[in-house]
Amino acid sequence: MRNFDENTITDAVLERVSGAGDPRIKMISEALVRHLHAFLRETRPSQAEWEQGIAFLTRTGHMCDDKRQEFILLSDALGASMLVDAINNSAGLGETDSTVLGPFYVEGPAEFENGADISNGMDGMPIYVSGMVADLEGKPLAGALVDVWHADDHGYYDVQNFEERGLAGRARLRTDRQGRFSFWSIRPASYPIPHDGPVGDMLKAQGRHPYRPAHVHFMIEAEGKQKLVTHVFAAGDQYLDSDAVFGVKDSIIRPFDEHAPGLAPDGSKRDAPYATLTYDFRLLPAVRAACAD
Amino acid sequence: MRNFDENTITDAVLERVSGAGDPRIKMISEALVRHLHAFLRETRPSQAEWEQGIAFLTRTGHMCDDKRQEFILLSDALGASMLVDAINNSAGLGETDSTVLGPFYVEGPAEFENGADISNGMDGMPIYVSGMVADLEGKPLAGALVDVWHADDHGYYDVQNFEERGLAGRARLRTDRQGRFSFWSIRPASYPIPHDGPVGDMLKAQGRHPYRPAHVHFMIEAEGKQKLVTHVFAAGDQYLDSDAVFGVKDSIIRPFDEHAPGLAPDGSKRDAPYATLTYDFRLLPAVRAACAD
Numbered sequence: 001m002r003n004f005d006e007n008t009i010t011d012a013v014l015e016r017v018s019g020a021g022d023p024r025i026k027m028i029s030e031a032l033v034r035h036l037h038a039f040l041r042e043t044r045p046s047q048a049e050w051e052q053g054i055a056f057l058t059r060t061g062h063m064c065d066d067k068r069q070e071f072i073l074l075s076d077a078l079g080a081s082m083l084v085d086a087i088n089n090s091a092g093l094g095e096t097d098s099t100v101l102g103p104f105y106v107e108g109p110a111e112f113e114n115g116a117d118i119s120n121g122m123d124g125m126p127i128y129v130s131g132m133v134a135d136l137e138g139k140p141l142a143g144a145l146v147d148v149w150h151a152d153d154h155g156y157y158d159v160q161n162f163e164e165r166g167l168a169g170r171a172r173l174r175t176d177r178q179g180r181f182s183f184w185s186i187r188p189a190s191y192p193i194p195h196d197g198p199v200g201d202m203l204k205a206q207g208r209h210p211y212r213p214a215h216v217h218f219m220i221e222a223e224g225k226q227k228l229v230t231h232v233f234a235a236g237d238q239y240l241d242s243d244a245v246f247g248v249k250d251s252i253i254r255p256f257d258e259h260a261p262g263l264a265p266d267g268s269k270r271d272a273p274y275a276t277l278t279y280d281f282r283l284l285p286a287v288r289a290a291c292a293d
Numbered sequence: 294m295r296n297f298d299e300n301t302i303t304d305a306v307l308e309r310v311s312g313a314g315d316p317r318i319k320m321i322s323e324a325l326v327r328h329l330h331a332f333l334r335e336t337r338p339s340q341a342e343w344e345q346g347i348a349f350l351t352r353t354g355h356m357c358d359d360k361r362q363e364f365i366l367l368s369d370a371l372g373a374s375m376l377v378d379a380i381n382n383s384a385g386l387g388e389t390d391s392t393v394l395g396p397f398y399v400e401g402p403a404e405f406e407n408g409a410d411i412s413n414g415m416d417g418m419p420i421y422v423s424g425m426v427a428d429l430e431g432k433p434l435a436g437a438l439v440d441v442w443h444a445d446d447h448g449y450y451d452v453q454n455f456e457e458r459g460l461a462g463r464a465r466l467r468t469d470r471q472g473r474f475s476f477w478s479i480r481p482a483s484y485p486i487p488h489d490g491p492v493g494d495m496l497k498a499q500g501r502h503p504y505r506p507a508h509v510h511f512m513i514e515a516e517g518k519q520k521l522v523t524h525v526f527a528a529g530d531q532y533l534d535s536d537a538v539f540g541v542k543d544s545i546i547r548p549f550d551e552h553a554p555g556l557a558p559d560g561s562k563r564d565a566p567y568a569t570l571t572y573d574f575r576l577l578p579a580v581r582a583a584c585a586d
Contacts (some may be wrong), residue, residue, distance in 0.1 A: 001534055001535065001539075001540075001541060002533060002534060002536070002543060003542050003543055004372075004379065004539055005379050005383065006376065006379040006380055008415040009372050009375050009376050009379060009539060010372070010376070012372065012539055013371060013372035013539065015498045016499070016501055016539075017500075019499065019500030019501065020498060020499045020500050021498075021500055022498065025498045026499075027336065028336050028338075028342075029495075029499050030499075031332055031336045032332060032336075032371070033330035033333050033371060033372065035328045035329070035331055035335075036326055036328070036332075036371060037372065037373070037375055037376055039324055039325065039328040039329075040373060040376050040377060040380070041380070042324050042328075042378070043320065043321050043325075044380050045321075045377055045380070047377065047378075047381055047522075049321075050368075050373075050374075050377045054362070054364045054365055054368065057350070057353075057354065057364045058354055058357045058362070058364050059366075060350075060354060061351055061353060061354005061355055061357060062354055062357070063352065064351045064354060064355070069347070069351070071347045071350045071351050072347055073352075075343075078325070078329060079297075079302050079303070079305065079306035079326065079330065080327060080329055080333060080343075081343075082297060082302050082534065083299065083302050083330055083333050083334070084333060084338055084343045085298065086298050086299040086302060087299055087333070087334070087337050087338070088339060088340050090298065090299070091461070092376065094554045115355075126298060128431070132435070151506075180554075182408060202322075205314075205315065205318045205322075206309070206310045206312065206313045206318065206319075206322050207310075207312035207313050207314055208309055208310070208312065215583070217533060220442060229340075234432070238462065240368060241294050241295060242294065242297070242309075246297055246302060246305055246306065248296075249296050250295065250296055251333060273504040
């Protein structure tokens with residue numbers, strides 16, 4: 001096999017990867033080669049453009065560390081993350097809709113009791129977030145793990161200025177016997193995805209803004225149920241229709257209601273204005289997840 | 294724009310990138326979104342597989358530094374580099390065939406006089422490499438820049454064990470008034486592309502060997518001519534038909550002839566066996582390159 005031209009090179013590479021031992025790797029490799037080559041034949045990059053592409057991917061890799069994941073951002077900004085989400089999570093059986101994980105999840109968050117303040121002293125309007133985790137029939141699920149994380153009042157996550165304040169607005173809770181969870185934190189703002197790197201350059205070149213509507217992230221796991229990764233978005237946010245990562249669904253928008261000082265839903269007395277958010281989640285049975293794989 | 298499903302997400306992203314100011318960036322962005330989404334719809338990755346893909350790209354980026362370019366390796370191993378080469382370099386007017394740049398070119402190589410030994414003391418059989426640079430009519434081109442680089446007797450480039458010996462087997466020459474260049478070095482061996490990283494893992498998973506047939510790299514620039522990036526491969530090499538990066542063309546294979554001790558072509562007396570390689574290059578006029586862009 002030699003002397004390949006623009007057309008024969010694709011068959012040559014396909015023949016080479018056809019020896020993959022694992023049929024799934026063979027299938028993915030073959031599809032990757034076909035679609036990558038089709039992209040190149042359509043766009044016909046010059047050598048200089050190809051080198052720019054290599055440099056873009058290299059910069060994207062170099063931006064990644066334990067606090068930042070630029071390749072997830074890239075996948076998010078190209079709609080690939082939401083497409084993968086749609087492929088895997090669209091049973092339509094009444095389960096809570098999922099959305100992107102995003103680049104800011106941190107493994108093994110600190111555990112908090114229900115009702116605790118997880119803000120670690122962040123400035124902003126206090127918000128009381130509560131809800132229930134249930135199965136498709138609405139039966140409460142006790143002992144479910146509820147991971148939550150969200151941005152601050154200026155739209156930054158703790159890991160974006162970690163040295164300054166450590167982890168904040170990030171917790172693992174466990175639902176009580178009624179399937180309920182709750183916590184205090186501060187109300188998150190809408191924000192730009194990190195745009196000081198190659199993904200930001202791409203958005204700018206594409207004439208796009210980098211903003212996401214305000215939201216709280218949830219990752220929920222319960223025994224015998226499919227893991228749910230989602231957000232709850234703030235109703236009325238100006239970016240609901242132009243989320244930079246295409247993650248908004250009507251079913252996961254709720255008001256972040258503001259209240260005057262007084263008695264909060266958990267019985268505490270607030271001497272300053274505060275907000276509330278509540279959402280009841282419904283999880284698919286895990287058996288369905290296994291079948292879908 | 295919200296509530297996207299597996300099919301509507303693609304149009305949503307296409308609409309978003311359609312605002313790119315530069316028409317070339319718009320065209321490339323739209324093609325990228327369509328082909329990337331088509332790849333995902335065909336392969337239907339699970340969330341875990343998508344995370345493996347993100348991790349693969351991240352590892353590939355982290356392998357890149359000033360001595361190693363894992364994304365070029367990835368492009369090479371997927372046949373993308375040779376496809377881009379074919380798109381840009383196939384005038385068929387009698388010019389020397391091009392092939393991949395590869396990941397081992399170092400900017401600004403040291404300049405040597407013709408006839409110099411560029412091996413920097415590497416072990417191996419000495420080789421005398423000579424040739425001519427000419428235009429399409431065979432008229433010699435004086436003062437052309439000839440960058441050369443090649444692997445050692447064990448198949449490693451200088452930059453792969455740089456601390457041990459510095460740069461070696463790497464030089465910039467300039468053709469004389471007859472358009473000729475020449476240098477002594479040591480005969481390069483066939484070798485595996487670096488396979489201790491993600492690209493190596495990919496080749497293994499695809500059931501492929503990582504070897505390339507022995508070759509010497511050339512990058513040649515002359516005033517008014519199109520830059521040529523190519524290799525000259527060793528005739529008879531066992532990997533000519535299975536080059537890991539699909540770079541072999543019959544027109545750029547030449548014998549690396551072995552000779553008994555005695556008088557070498559440059560008039561020097563050799564007291565040990567040595568090899569010779571010669572190749573005459575023909576360059577396209579630069580005007581054609583400008584038109585093709």
